[in-house]
Amino acid sequence: MKKLISIILIIMMILGAVACNSTKSNESKEEVKETEKKTDSDTDGEEVKETEKKTDSDTDGEEVERKPFKIGFSVWGTSDSHGRYVSQAASWVEELGGEVIVDVAQGFTIDAQVASIENLIQSGADIVSFCAYSGEAVIPKISELAEKNEVYFVMWDTTVSDPAIQEMVDSNPYFVGTTNEGQxxxxxxxxxxxxxxxxxxxxxxxxxxxxxxxxxxxxxxxxxxxxxxxxxxxxxxxxxxxxxxxxxxxxxxxxxxxxxxxxxxxxxxxxxxxxxxxxxxxxxxxxxxxxxxxxxxxxxxxxxxxxxxxGHVVTTHFANLMALSAYWGDPINPDKEQLMIPYLTVTSPEDIDNFNKYVVGDVPPYTPEEMLDSISSDKTFDDFQKIAMEYSIEDVISRRGE
The missing domain is CATH 3.40.50.2300 (Response regulator)
Structure with a gap:
């Protein structure tokens, strides 16, 4: 009798273990199904933010999803040639499947710049791009706005000299980096x-x-x-x-x-x-x-x-490319470094004619294919920096085969 009871207990334990494992397996399958069923609407349009640069091996050869975008570009004005040219260069990336909206700040003050960024965010910008021409004190305010609204931000023609401000933006997951020239x-x-x-x-x-x-x-x-x-x-x-x-x-x-x-x-x-x-x-x-x-x-x-x-109008172009790579989940600048941009030196009217023809003429100096290649998964930030520093009238002429 005791032997029979022992056998029955052993059988019950085995059946219990099988049932437990089956439950865990079913739970795991349900979790996978839930993950597979998630769509953009389930996440309210939010994308997973990556902190490291993908490589071909990371993506198993898959291309990065290049979703449509809206970049909000804040500038002091467009009536002067420099403001007009940097705004024009900022729009070159529209050929990659998105829109660039320009907002002219109403003055050179911090309040005017902040209001400009607020306008762009309210207009549905996924990314805001600006120069801190009103002073470094504007940066923390815009950084807070960007993080609160989950909008990426990039700064062009800007160097952050205050360590506290630099630490703040570096810790912001929506900060992309900066561009500037060797001043x-x-x-x-x-x-x-x-x-x-x-x-x-x-x-x-x-x-x-x-x-x-x-x-x-x-x-x-x-x-x-x-x-x-x-x-x-x-x-x-x-x-x-x-x-x-x-x-x-x-x-x-x-x-x-x-x-x-x-x-x-x-x-x-x-x-x-x-x-x-x-x-x-x-x-x-x-x-x-x-x-x-x-x-x-x-x-x-x-x-x-x-x-x-x-002639450093490409400062806004490369800033926007950096921001796009982050927005697409494949940041070319994962360490948020400063990208250096070369100046063009003009000493004659002929120099200006070449600039007007090859940089701000009807045809942008970079093709869509060249733009995408510069931030592709097989490129590093050093590669991107090299491409930016090659910018010159001669470089544009050479790439066009003229």
């Missing part, structure tokens, strides 16, 4: 070029206080002046009336023979040229500036302008 080197090279033309005594026009781009250009120019044994006679800071400020400086310091504006050519160099002429020193004072203007061709031809560094 220190650009300031240095500007002085070198003018020195070769005979300049010895310099005035620097500083367009902002506490803006890293401006400070780096000034530091580079000042270092070149020191290295070359030249004279930094005076620094004009944030002039309300540039023409009058330059006139007063030239009267008080008649030895000055070069004016270096580290801000926009239209806003600071053109009034400087007018000031030089008004005090009777036309042809005696060299000038240079940053960012292309609509009048620089005539000013170069007349000999009133010596050098302009600009």
């Amino acid at each position: 220190f080197e650009a300031g240095y090279e500007t002085v070198e070029y003018l020195a070769e033309q005979g300049a010895t005594d310099f005035v620097i026009i500083k367009y902002a206080i506490g803006v890293a781009i401006c400070d780096e250009r000034v530091d580079g120019a000042s270092k070149a002046i020191d290295d070359l044994g030249l004279n930094l006679t005076y620094v004009i800071e944030v002039p309300e009336d540039t023409k009058k400020a330059v006139e007063d400086t030239l009267v008080n310091y008649p030895e000055v023979n070069a004016v270096v504006a580290v801000g926009g050519t239209a806003m600071y160099v053109t009034p400087s040229i007018q000031a030089i002429e008004s005090v009777g020193r036309k042809g005696e004072v060299l000038t240079s500036g940053f960012d292309f203007s609509d009048t620089m061709g005539a000013e170069l031809e007349a000999g009133d302008l010596s050098l302009v560094l600009g």
Whole structure:
């Protein structure tokens, strides 16, 4: 009898174990089914955010899903040539299956920039793209807005110099990275070029206080002046009336023979040229500036302008490509590094003609195939950086086979 009871107990234990395993198996299958049944509507359109760059092996040879996108592009204005050109370059990515909407901020203040970003987010932007031209203090505000609304953001022509702000954006899962040019080197090279033309005594026009781009250009120019044994006679800071400020400086310091504006050519160099002429020193004072203007061709031809560094309109293009790669779940810049963009140097009207034809003409300098290839899964950030640094008029001509 005891033996019979033991046998019955053993059989019951075996049946219980089988039933338990069967239940677990069924639960596992149900979980798989639930996962397979999920759609975009189940997740309210949200995508899984990846933090590492996919490779072909990670995706088992599958292509990254390139879903439609809307990029919100915030800019200070489009009436000036630089604002117009960077906005144009930002729209090149529309050929990849999306839309770029441009919002012109109503002023150069932090509040105006924040309002611009809010407008873009309310318009349904998946990504916002901006330059922190109103100062670094705008960055935390926009970072918070982007994270709250689950919108990716990328900064162009911006260097973050405050470690606390950098730490904040780096921790934001929607931050993509930044683009900028070698501002220190650009300031240095500007002085070198003018020195070769005979300049010895310099005035620097500083367009902002506490803006890293401006400070780096000034530091580079000042270092070149020191290295070359030249004279930094005076620094004009944030002039309300540039023409009058330059006139007063030239009267008080008649030895000055070069004016270096580290801000926009239209806003600071053109009034400087007018000031030089008004005090009777036309042809005696060299000038240079940053960012292309609509009048620089005539000013170069007349000999009133010596050098302009600009044409870096691709800064917005590459920023948007970085953001798209993250939005598509395959970030080309997983470590959120700064992408460096080269300046074009213009010293003649011919240089401007080539820029107008090959960069901002009817045909974008990059084809859709080239855009996609630059952020493909087999590319690293170093590869992407190399492609960006190859940007030049000669590069565009070569790729077009002309």
